[in-house]
Amino acid sequence: MLWRLGGLLLSVRPHQWVKNVFVLAPVVFAREIFDPMLLARAAGAFFIFCLLAGAVYTLNDMADIEADRAHPIKRYRPIASGRVLVPAAKQLLFVLLLFSVLGTVWLGSVPFAVSACGYFFLNLTYSLRLKHVAYLDVVLIASGFVLRVMAGGFATKIEVSGYLLACTALLALFLGFGKRRHELSVAQARSRKAQRASLESYSARGLDLALGATGVLTVACYVAYTLDARTIRFFRADQLWVTALFVVLGVLRFLFLVRHRTKAESPTQEMLRDGPFVAIVLIWIGVVFWIVYNLRPN
Numbered sequence: 001m002l003w004r005l006g007g008l009l010l011s012v013r014p015h016q017w018v019k020n021v022f023v024l025a026p027v028v029f030a031r032e033i034f035d036p037m038l039l040a041r042a043a044g045a046f047f048i049f050c051l052l053a054g055a056v057y058t059l060n061d062m063a064d065i066e067a068d069r070a071h072p073i074k075r076y077r078p079i080a081s082g083r084v085l086v087p088a089a090k091q092l093l094f095v096l097l098l099f100s101v102l103g104t105v106w107l108g109s110v111p112f113a114v115s116a117c118g119y120f121f122l123n124l125t126y127s128l129r130l131k132h133v134a135y136l137d138v139v140l141i142a143s144g145f146v147l148r149v150m151a152g153g154f155a156t157k158i159e160v161s162g163y164l165l166a167c168t169a170l171l172a173l174f175l176g177f178g179k180r181r182h183e184l185s186v187a188q189a190r191s192r193k194a195q196r197a198s199l200e201s202y203s204a205r206g207l208d209l210a211l212g213a214t215g216v217l218t219v220a221c222y223v224a225y226t227l228d229a230r231t232i233r234f235f236r237a238d239q240l241w242v243t244a245l246f247v248v249l250g251v252l253r254f255l256f257l258v259r260h261r262t263k264a265e266s267p268t269q270e271m272l273r274d275g276p277f278v279a280i281v282l283i284w285i286g287v288v289f290w291i292v293y294n295l296r297p298n
Helices: 001-013 014-029 035-063 065-069 086-107 110-130 137-156 163-187 197-201 204-227 230-234 240-260 275-292
Strands: none
Touching: 001 035, 001 086, 001 230, 014 035, 014 137, 035 086, 035 110, 086 110, 110 137, 137 163, 163 197, 163 204, 163 240, 197 275, 204 230, 204 240, 230 240, 230 275, 240 275
């Protein structure tokens, strides 16, 4: 029984829920994280997106069950391995969607509800068909991150900066192309036919160019944001540009993981276990908070 329950928990991939911290971005960069009411609404939005993400992962694994069983790593996923039976997975999907709807009603924001529904149906379309279309699949994944940020703004009634949306989109594209580049390298190294259908339309050179372009644009957009006069005026500080150093280090470290951690299931998953990458992110968060929330001694 516990073995089955553990499989249900793994099916929703709670380790991937860290992606939903993008929902909290508007309240953090609006300097409102210490407002209990706004923080509660942001946390509620975060939890709803975790439920929706779990539903998406469960649906995706049900749709990909045969392909996952042929994959050297993904065959150990609960649904593909038989640890979670398909009827149980369907029940889990229903429960996740039910509680996400109830949570959305509790928030009482129509724009949030629209963005949450958009996120789910975007991922539904992706899982059932469009993930097989090269490059468009990554664009759809990036769109999901943008919807997370927008939803966080709608839930807290905070206006989201254009820079925040642009940085989110570029960073998500960069990570998505990195994941595809890693998958292509693994497939080629094992002399196997690419497990993901869209990989057959990708080329190593094309992905390298996409990675380089989105990496540079991500850093450039972030630097432009930190140097913008409105940013400096809002935070009453002109030192935010210093944090761009950690963005550069994070980009370079991710590229290293893409190239050298070929045994991992994906670089986006590996980066959460990589000590140097986690340290870079934590230091970036600490320095941003120190500057944004004016924690400097008087």
